[in-house]
Amino acid sequence: MKRILIANRGEIASRxxxxxxKMGLETVAVYSEADKSLEYVREADWSICIGKAPVNLxxxxxxxxxxxxxxxxxxxxxxxxxFLSENGDFAEKVKEAGLxxxxxxxxxxxxxxxxxxxxxxMANAGIPVLPASSGAVASLSxxxxxxxxxxxxxxxxxxxxxxxxxxxxxRNEKELETNFASLKKKAEKFFANGELFIEKYVxxxxxxxxxxxxxxxxxxxxxxxxxxxxxxRNQKVVEETPSPNLSEAGRERxxxxxxxxxxxxxxxxxxxxxxxxDEKENIYFLEMNTRLQVEHGITEAVTGIDIVEWQIxxxxxxxxxxxxxxxxxxxxxxxxxxxxxxPNTFFPSPGTIMVLKWGEGQVRxxxxxxxxxxxTPFYDPMIAKCIFHEENRKQCLEAATRFFRTxxxxxxxxxxxxxxxxxxxxxxxxxxxxxxxxxKLHRRF
Amino acid sequence: MEIxxxxxxxxxxxxxxxxxxxxxxxxxxxxxxxxxxxxIEAEMSGKVKExxxxxxDFVNEGDGLLALEA
Numbered sequence: 001m002k003r004i005l006i007a008n009r010g011e012i013a014s015r016x017x018x019x020x021x022k023m024g025l026e027t028v029a030v031y032s033e034a035d036k037s038l039e040y041v042r043e044a045d046w047s048i049c050i051g052k053a054p055v056n057l058x059x060x061x062x063x064x065x066x067x068x069x070x071x072x073x074x075x076x077x078x079x080x081x082x083f084l085s086e087n088g089d090f091a092e093k094v095k096e097a098g099l100x101x102x103x104x105x106x107x108x109x110x111x112x113x114x115x116x117x118x119x120x121x122m123a124n125a126g127i128p129v130l131p132a133s134s135g136a137v138a139s140l141s142x143x144x145x146x147x148x149x150x151x152x153x154x155x156x157x158x159x160x161x162x163x164x165x166x167x168x169x170x171r172n173e174k175e176l177e178t179n180f181a182s183l184k185k186k187a188e189k190f191f192a193n194g195e196l197f198i199e200k201y202v203x204x205x206x207x208x209x210x211x212x213x214x215x216x217x218x219x220x221x222x223x224x225x226x227x228x229x230x231x232x233r234n235q236k237v238v239e240e241t242p243s244p245n246l247s248e249a250g251r252e253r254x255x256x257x258x259x260x261x262x263x264x265x266x267x268x269x270x271x272x273x274x275x276x277x278d279e280k281e282n283i284y285f286l287e288m289n290t291r292l293q294v295e296h297g298i299t300e301a302v303t304g305i306d307i308v309e310w311q312i313x314x315x316x317x318x319x320x321x322x323x324x325x326x327x328x329x330x331x332x333x334x335x336x337x338x339x340x341x342x343p344n345t346f347f348p349s350p351g352t353i354m355v356l357k358w359g360e361g362q363v364r365x366x367x368x369x370x371x372x373x374x375x376t377p378f379y380d381p382m383i384a385k386c387i388f389h390e391e392n393r394k395q396c397l398e399a400a401t402r403f404f405r406t407x408x409x410x411x412x413x414x415x416x417x418x419x420x421x422x423x424x425x426x427x428x429x430x431x432x433x434x435x436x437x438x439x440k441l442h443r444r445f
Numbered sequence: 446m447e448i449x450x451x452x453x454x455x456x457x458x459x460x461x462x463x464x465x466x467x468x469x470x471x472x473x474x475x476x477x478x479x480x481x482x483x484x485i486e487a488e489m490s491g492k493v494k495e496x497x498x499x500x501x502d503f504v505n506e507g508d509g510l511l512a513l514e515a
Contacts, residue, residue, distance in 0.1 A: 054503055164480075182458075189457070189501075191512070233482075346483070347483065348452065348478060348481065348483075377452050377453035377478050377479055378453070380479060
């Protein structure tokens with residue numbers, strides 16, 4: 001591989017370009033009409049407009065993107081996260097065009113992309129999963145029957161869902177009745193797959209995931225865990241590694257389960273296995289993200305591994321660069337996702353960034369936006385990821401607090417005030433938190 | 446009066462029908478934008494005179510979604 005087309009935008013396109021440059025690879029950026037003035041477009045060696053602003057007219061146009069790659073003589077495509085990154089048809093067409101898809105095989109994308117078959121595959125491989133419907137539930141009456149057997153609360157999920165979209169928490173029959181039809185419609189619209197299934201909802205759970213790598217020689221390693229329990233609308237906003245308040249035995253078991261999941265499907269390239277950890281440290285498989293994860297930077301901070309470089313090397317046919325016993329973790333790392341949104345309603349706040357002066361201290365900032373850029377309403381409102389790496393968790397919290405207190409912005413709303421509140425919260429400071437923390441905090445905010 | 450989109454997005458669900466009576470503050474349309482649902486509420490009580498968009502349409506901020514008459 002000599003030239004890579006990045007089928008993505010913003011901060012993650014910049015992030016991938018950075019590693020390509022380091023490896024001496026040329027890059028091709030694709031952009032929509034709304035993104036033509038963003039920095040990543042200029043950072044790439046070549047760039048090409050692939051359509052209008054709405055994603056179905058640009059970043060989701062498979063043929064257009066493959067044509068761009070062929071036109072610019074790219075020999076590999078990195079999908080980033082979101083958009084087409086977990087689309088098996090895209091990966092297959094990339095392959096058919098004679099190009100390398102930097103990610104797992106198309107059939108693995110399809111297998112893990114369908115939450116029902118992913119669950120079944122893992123249960124058959126002996127991986128613990130939550131009690132759930134045996135497959136898709138066809139009707140509301142069937143849903144009610146299954147939910148009664150499992151016991152409320154339950155989570156109704158779209159089999160094709162992900163990224164926090166396409167699920168509804170139901171605490172009783174009435175809530176299930178209210179949510180079922182609208183969720184089904186949503187699933188059909190967003191994922192072109194109306195299949196829903198029902199899973200037991202665990203109260204006071206933590207959401208902890210394991211970064212794994214597999215190669216074409218059957219090797220699998222884990223690169224430790226990330227705690228992603230700080231969420232709003234089932235979407236992550238803060239992640240950290242190591243996961244606080246996890247016993248050493250629990251941590252080891254979790255990482256080994258991550259490896260077992262990857263081995264069960266002969267996984268190749270970088271992937272993330274998401275688990276639910278309950279109050280007694282019981283661990284259950286939730287889903288696998290078959291791509292580069294948004295929060296990969298905290299793992300890079302504590303291990304020194306360049307995850308994008310490993311993705312490219314494995315896609316080229318190399319074996320995993322390090323063995324498990326050569327992978328170590330140093331210190332503590334924490335990532336805060338800065339969103340252009342109202343800190344109290346969480347509603348998006350698009351607009352022009354008039355002022356953006358990042359705060360004081362040592363921090364890695366992965367961003368696609370700068371002062372003067374506009375956050376348009378077409379894409380996810382995340383504008384930056386601020387990644388802190390210190391010797392310990394306490395120092396991370398202090399560094400983040402100082403940084404956010406000295407950050408200035410105008411023109412858009414951001415969730416930074418919520419982070420300042422979170423950093424002052426006793427449960428968060430102690431590392432004793434679950435996926436409910438932000439909701440609790442938010443009610444008071 | 447027209448009920449307008451408060452931000453750009455895709456019309457996800459139209460929750461009322463022409464001729465239907467709505468109350469002030471009632472959610473009449475759901476937009477999908479930036480990975481979230483944005484509820485659009487009626488600014489006054491009245492009857493839905495005309496629905497100006499279809500589900501799946503892309504609308505810009507300020508575009509009319511439906512017309513209400515008192």
